[in-house]
Structure formats: structure tokens, C-alpha cells
Amino acid sequence: MKKSNEASCYNRVSQQGIKFQMEIFKTEARGWGVRSLNSIPSGSFICEYAGELLEEKEAERRTSNDEYLFDIGNNYNDGSLWGGLSNVMPDAPLSSCGVVEDGGFTIDAVEYGNVGRFVNHSCSPNLYAQNVLYDHEDKRTPHIMLFAAENIPPLQELTYHYNYVIDQVYDSSGNIKKKSCFCGSSECTGRLY
Ligand SMILES: C[S@@+](CC[C@H](N)C(=O)[O-])C[C@H]1O[C@@H](n2cnc3c(N)ncnc32)[C@H](O)[C@@H]1O
Numbered sequence: 001m002k003k004s005n006e007a008s009c010y011n012r013v014s015q016q017g018i019k020f021q022m023e024i025f026k027t028e029a030r031g032w033g034v035r036s037l038n039s040i041p042s043g044s045f046i047c048e049y050a051g052e053l054l055e056e057k058e059a060e061r062r063t064s065n066d067e068y069l070f071d072i073g074n075n076y077n078d079g080s081l082w083g084g085l086s087n088v089m090p091d092a093p094l095s096s097c098g099v100v101e102d103g104g105f106t107i108d109a110v111e112y113g114n115v116g117r118f119v120n121h122s123c124s125p126n127l128y129a130q131n132v133l134y135d136h137e138d139k140r141t142p143h144i145m146l147f148a149a150e151n152i153p154p155l156q157e158l159t160y161h162y163n164y165v166i167d168q169v170y171d172s173s174g175n176i177k178k179k180s181c182f183c184g185s186s187e188c189t190g191r192l193y
Pocket residue numbers: 029030031032033066067068116117118119120121122180181182183192
């Protein structure tokens with residue numbers, strides 16, 4: 001693993017803050033969403049998914065209000081989620097800075113967060129989430145950073161794939177939870193989870 005403070009690290013851009021003018025707007029069927037007033041070049045850093053860091057037990061306790069929970073590590077070993085990075089930066093080593101390992105932590109953006117909490121899911125997303133380590137070396141608690149997977153014109157809704165596994169999201173009683181997807185993509189699977 002490369003150290004995250006190396007100048008060559010592709011993820012350092014995520015430490016320099018949000019560069020685009022974001023607008024939170026009301027979507028037709030997905031509640032609030034986020035779009036940019038500026039064009040966004042492919043590969044650009046968008047924002048962090050900021051929030052309260054929870055251990056597994058506390059996250060489980062909050063599953064009844066899961067709108068803003070982001071499980072860290074879960075499914076982030078899935079290479080398909082990293083496709084955007086290799087498309088826009090073919091030379092980028094996938095393991096640089098972002099360290100991918102399952103852990104029992106969750107970010108909750110209900111009480112504390114930033115614009116990242118309003119970014120919706122799409123089955124054909126224009127952003128991707130990436131694990132980034134820079135201020136500590138605990139692989140279980142990476143920062144979750146959103147990057148543009150393509151050139152995005154102004155006012156197009158920003159979305160990433162939430163990467164839930166269908167029929168594997170449970171409520172506190174162990175029952176399978178289901179949520180319909182209204183992303184509107186021709187590729188839509190119909191379910192968020
Ligand atoms: C992190 S929040 C995103 C912001 C949210 N739309 C709001 O109004 O605050 C995640 C929640 O937004 C809704 N959502 C996001 N993407 C969706 C989609 N493609 N279809 C339906 N609902 C979606 C779901 O209720 C989901 O639990």
C-alpha cells in the first residue's frame with residue numbers, strides 16, 4: 001500500500017474541499033437530490049459522504065431510520081464499483097490510498113453531514129464512491145469520497161450506485177426490507193434493496 005501523503009497519490013484532490021457549486025433540488029420521485037451549476041470533468045472530486053461514524057451495534061440500532069446510513073467497506077471489494085476510476089485514470093493503481101477491507105462501521109448523515117447526504121442512487125450513476133485514507137491508517141474507517149465517473153453537464157442530477165444487495169437488507173426483527181428505485185434509468189432494476 002502506498003502512503004496517502006505521497007504527492008503522486010490520485011486521492012489528494014479529495015482533501016482540498018468541494019470545487020463545484022452544488023444545488024440541492026426537489027426531484028420528482030426521489031426526495032431531495034443534488035446537481036452542479038458547473039460542468040464537471042470526468043474524474044473530478046465531488047464531495048465526501050460526511051457524517052457520524054458508528055460502530056456496528058449502534059448502526060443496527062438505527063436501522064429503522066436508515067435513509068442516511070452508509071456502510072463502510074461493505075461491497076467495496078467489488079471491482080465493478082471501481083470501473084469509473086480505471087476509465088478516467090487508466091494508470092491509477094486501484095489500491096493507492098483507498099484501502100478496501102470489510103469492516104463493521106457505518107456513517108450516519110442524519111444529524112451531521114454535508115451535501116453528500118442528498119446524493120441519490122441511480123442504476124446508471126454518473127459518480128462513484130471510493131475509500132480514501134489520509135488522516136489515519138485505520139483501514140476499517142476510510143473516508144468515503146464521491147468522484148465523477150464521466151463528464152457531467154450543468155444541472156444534471158449527481159448520483160452514485162448505493163450498491164445494496166437485493167433481499168439482503170434487514171430490519172431489526174430480521175425481516176427483509178424492500179425499497180423501490182425511481183432513478184428513471186433504462187437500466188433500472190426497480191429496487192434500491
Ligand atoms: C442519502 S438519502 C438521499 C437524499 C434524499 N433523497 C433526501 O430527500 O434527503 C437516501 C434516500 O433517498 C431516497 N432515494 C435515493 N435514491 C433513490 C432512488 N433512486 N429511488 C427512490 N428513492 C431514492 C431513498 O429514500 C433513500 O433512502
